[in-house]
Amino acid sequence: MFExxxxxxxxxFSELRGKGRLTEADVDEALRNVRLALLEADVNVxxxxxxxxxxxxxxxxxxxxxxxxxxxxxxxxxxxELVRTLGGATAPLVRPAAPPLVVLVVGLQGSGKTTTAAKLxxxxxxxxxxxxxxxxxxxxxAAIEQLETLGARIDVPVFSxxxxxxPKLVKQALKHARSAGHGAVVVDTxxxxxxxxxxxxxLAAIRKIxxxxxxxxxxxxxxxxxxxxxxxxxxxxxxxTGLVLTKLDGDARGGAAISAREVTGKPIxxxxxxxxxxxLEVFHPDRMASRILGMGDVLTxxxxxERAYDEEEALRAAEKLREATFDLEDFLEQLQRLRKMGPLQxxxxxxxxxxxxxxxxxxxxxxxxxxxxxxxxxxxxERRNPKLIDGSRKRRIAAGSGxxxxxxxxxxxxxxxxxKMMKALAGGRNPIPGLALPGxxxxxxxx
Amino acid sequence: MPTETAVLIVLLALVAVVAxxxxxxxxxxxxxxxxxxxxxxxxxPDLRRRLGRTRSALAQAFRRSALDEAFWEELExxxxxxxxxxxxxxxxLAEVRARHPAxxxxxxxxxxxxxxxxxxxxxxxLHLDGNPAVILVVGVNxxxxxxxxxxxxxxxxxxxxxxxxxxxxxxxxxxxEQLRTWGARLEVPVVAGxxxxxxxxxxxxxxxxARRERADVVVVDTxxxxxxxxxxxDELAKIKRVLERNGASxxxxxxxxxxxxxxxAVGQAEAFxxxxxxTGLVLTKLDGTAKGGAxxxxxxxxxxxxxELGVGEGLDDLVPFDPRAYAEALLEx
Ligand SMILES: Nc1nc2c(ncn2[C@@H]2O[C@H](COP(=O)(O)OP(=O)(O)OP(=O)(O)O)[C@@H](O)[C@H]2O)c(=O)[nH]1
Ligand SMILES: [Mg+2]
Numbered sequence: 001m002f003e004x005x006x007x008x009x010x011x012x013f014s015e016l017r018g019k020g021r022l023t024e025a026d027v028d029e030a031l032r033n034v035r036l037a038l039l040e041a042d043v044n045v046x047x048x049x050x051x052x053x054x055x056x057x058x059x060x061x062x063x064x065x066x067x068x069x070x071x072x073x074x075x076x077x078x079x080x081e082l083v084r085t086l087g088g089a090t091a092p093l094v095r096p097a098a099p100p101l102v103v104l105v106v107g108l109q110g111s112g113k114t115t116t117a118a119k120l121x122x123x124x125x126x127x128x129x130x131x132x133x134x135x136x137x138x139x140x141x142a143a144i145e146q147l148e149t150l151g152a153r154i155d156v157p158v159f160s161x162x163x164x165x166x167p168k169l170v171k172q173a174l175k176h177a178r179s180a181g182h183g184a185v186v187v188d189t190x191x192x193x194x195x196x197x198x199x200x201x202x203l204a205a206i207r208k209i210x211x212x213x214x215x216x217x218x219x220x221x222x223x224x225x226x227x228x229x230x231x232x233x234x235x236x237x238x239x240x241t242g243l244v245l246t247k248l249d250g251d252a253r254g255g256a257a258i259s260a261r262e263v264t265g266k267p268i269x270x271x272x273x274x275x276x277x278x279x280l281e282v283f284h285p286d287r288m289a290s291r292i293l294g295m296g297d298v299l300t301x302x303x304x305x306e307r308a309y310d311e312e313e314a315l316r317a318a319e320k321l322r323e324a325t326f327d328l329e330d331f332l333e334q335l336q337r338l339r340k341m342g343p344l345q346x347x348x349x350x351x352x353x354x355x356x357x358x359x360x361x362x363x364x365x366x367x368x369x370x371x372x373x374x375x376x377x378x379x380x381x382e383r384r385n386p387k388l389i390d391g392s393r394k395r396r397i398a399a400g401s402g403x404x405x406x407x408x409x410x411x412x413x414x415x416x417x418x419x420k421m422m423k424a425l426a427g428g429r430n431p432i433p434g435l436a437l438p439g440x441x442x443x444x445x446x447x
Numbered sequence: 448m449p450t451e452t453a454v455l456i457v458l459l460a461l462v463a464v465v466a467x468x469x470x471x472x473x474x475x476x477x478x479x480x481x482x483x484x485x486x487x488x489x490x491x492p493d494l495r496r497r498l499g500r501t502r503s504a505l506a507q508a509f510r511r512s513a514l515d516e517a518f519w520e521e522l523e524x525x526x527x528x529x530x531x532x533x534x535x536x537x538x539x540l541a542e543v544r545a546r547h548p549a550x551x552x553x554x555x556x557x558x559x560x561x562x563x564x565x566x567x568x569x570x571x572x573l574h575l576d577g578n579p580a581v582i583l584v585v586g587v588n589x590x591x592x593x594x595x596x597x598x599x600x601x602x603x604x605x606x607x608x609x610x611x612x613x614x615x616x617x618x619x620x621x622x623x624e625q626l627r628t629w630g631a632r633l634e635v636p637v638v639a640g641x642x643x644x645x646x647x648x649x650x651x652x653x654x655x656x657a658r659r660e661r662a663d664v665v666v667v668d669t670x671x672x673x674x675x676x677x678x679x680x681d682e683l684a685k686i687k688r689v690l691e692r693n694g695a696s697x698x699x700x701x702x703x704x705x706x707x708x709x710x711x712a713v714g715q716a717e718a719f720x721x722x723x724x725x726t727g728l729v730l731t732k733l734d735g736t737a738k739g740g741a742x743x744x745x746x747x748x749x750x751x752x753x754x755e756l757g758v759g760e761g762l763d764d765l766v767p768f769d770p771r772a773y774a775e776a777l778l779e780x
Contacts, residue, residue, distance in 0.1 A: 042709030110589025141628035146621035224530040224709020226737040250673035252711040343675040
């Protein structure tokens with residue numbers, strides 16, 4: 001579980017597993033690297049400091065578990081501290097004493113408020129709460145149209161008034177919601193900088209009038225050091241109750257989650273994982289901690305897999321892999337399926353230990369596409385039985401895929417090698433030292 | 448479906464990919480280095496080495512009179528807090544130290560100079576070659592592409608150019624209306640297709656419109672996309688390809704970066720450059736307190752110049768980038 005960061009922890013500890021208690025020197029050495037990892041993940045520099053302070057306190061003198069090196073032991077403590085900082089468990093929306101539930105969505109420009117508001121409404125609609133969306137972003141051109149379009153798509157009414165001022169509009173919207181018996185109201189507000197006094201004053205006024213049950217700050221997962229200032233600013237003015245982290249489907253490490261959480265003390269309630277209306281998920285602190293530290297994230301991987309495969313297909317593919325009859329045809333099929341699960345780079349990153357075992361693997365999808373082209377240019381028989389591919393077939397495949405015959409050659413050779421590795425894997429041996437394969441654990445379990 | 452099976456499949460399929468990386472590494476890079484080959488293994492690889500080296504501990508405080516470790520630590524934190532990133536921060540500090548400044552003030556001045564110098568020399572002008580010249584505007588979601596386009600159109604109009612805007616974000620809800628609103632305010636024609644239309648064909652149509660109406664600049668708005676989404680990046684490449692195939696000169700490809708973005712900005716620049724050959728950066732939202740220091744890393748590593756800064760939501764809030772002023776602002780306490 002700790003390979004990626006452990007690798008960075010370098011030779012300092014290397015073989016010394018389970019060597020009693022962590023010394024101050026052990027801890028400081030490890031924390032220097034942990035600090036870099038956290039900074040590279042965009043955790044705010046001041047937050048890193050206080051975080052490492054807490055870790056240090058817990059770590060010095062802690063016992064080193066038998067199976068871990070001192071470096072890994074420190075990382076384990078760091079991971080635990082991150083999870084704790086991120087808020088231990090998932091946090092649902094509050095249940096108001098009497099409906100409607102009023103949710104105010106606030107944040108910087110371009111952070112994803114409008115999309116999040118629509119996703120939330122969709123989520124509430126799914127719970128049978130008859131939500132109303134309120135378009136209170138009266139500043140950005142076509143912001144109202146954007147919400148109206150989304151509302152129509154999810155069959156949720158949108159309250160708007162192009163001529164009103166935002167606080168008054170919200171007041172009217174709430175009145176309307178009550179009389180029309182809506183169970184929830186989600187208010188989309190204009191993006192604003194936390195240092196923009198006029199707009200922050202307006203936000204305070206909206207907040208006062210709406211008297212919301214939830215005020216959610218939308219934070220872009222790509223946010224850097226600034227997350228701290230943003231969170232502070234909005235906490236003060238808008239009296240936040242929670243956070244939403246957006247654009248997590250990208251490859252940002254998302255250190256802003258730690259920064260915003262640490263500064264506000266408010267739970268991260270949801271994460272946005274795509275542009276689709278369903279792409280809103282509850283937040284899992286442990287997964288986020290792993291992501292920030294660059295560790296594997298098997299749980300997410302499993303979830304994605306469960307969505308991309310149905311049972312029968314899954315069994316069929318698993319059988320092939322187990323019996324090592326996995327051929328180019330299967331490879332092509334699996335590749336397409338993996339694609340549906342997300343960017344391959346991201347998937348590989350979810351494999352615990354992939355970073356350590358492979359160096360920071362950089363999957364060039366563009367080149368992978370060319371590989372796909374080669375395989376596609378083969379006939380089904382050729383894919384099943386590459387031995388058929390002679391010189392003239394090679395030339396045909398190369399021509400069909402816009403490559404050269406030697407490229408086809410290389411591909412065939414490498415696939416044969418890979419097949420051997422898969423055979424080893426199917427035999428219960430892990431051909432890639434350092435790659436921690438869950439479910440085929442090094443000692444726990446045999447297949 | 449049993450979780451167990453899911454794990455097995457994902458792993459084995461991923462392992463197929465992963466194993467190929469290893470195969471390629473083992474079979475040695477020498478041959479493939481001299482002749483890049485588009486094969487399965489080649490598709491996976493290229494190991495990015497992170498500079499994981501341990502830094503000497505910089506410890507201490509900024510406004511001290513002495514140039515002690517506290518000062519260096521403070522300076523380091525200032526750079527990190529500006530999103531400069533750990534690697535470039537370390538490099539910059541090393542370079543400053545190599546100049547042996549005598550006082551904290553001298554060190555600060557040296558650092559400012561270093562940053563400005565390392566960024567100056569680049570050509571930061573907007574190129575408008577071709578008739579019409581095409582400016583393609585790209586970036587991840589919500590960075591400020593559409594607003595930047597409005598600002599650009601305003602400036603170009605003020606300079607006497609005839610501009611046509613292409614609403615090639617056919618994906619996001621009301622993206623076309625947003626650009627249309629700006630177009631109406633600026634009295635600049637906006638060419639749009641149906642929602643969900645092929646963005647490349649919208650861009651092409653704008654090109655035709657410009658030719659017909661003798662406009663000399665076409666600015667193409669595109670949908671925001673995360674750089675990790677390969678199919679969307681390919682779509683972007685296609686827009687550019689289609690324009691060029693039809694005789695357009697895409698003289699600028701501007702990547703709009705949100706100034707509040709952290710280290711992910713570097714990955715954005717890499718990916719967008721690979722897809723569409725980015726010619727310049729626009730750093731937005733610098734009217735806030737974010738410093739956009741990741742742009743320094745992008746210039747140093749990738750050599751893509753920052754051309755413009757977005758400093759507000761108004762039409763005039765676009766200013767040409769000046770490295771010296773930027774370096775100064777960066778180190779402002
Ligand atoms: N404060 C500030 N806000 C900006 C700046 N540039 C853009 N914005 C705001 O950022 C928000 C998003 O801007 P857009 O231009 O819609 O961004 P986009 O990249 O086109 O967004 P998508 O098309 O949805 O990906 C809007 O509210 C803009 O007003 C800037 O320089 N400063
Ligand atoms: Mg846009």
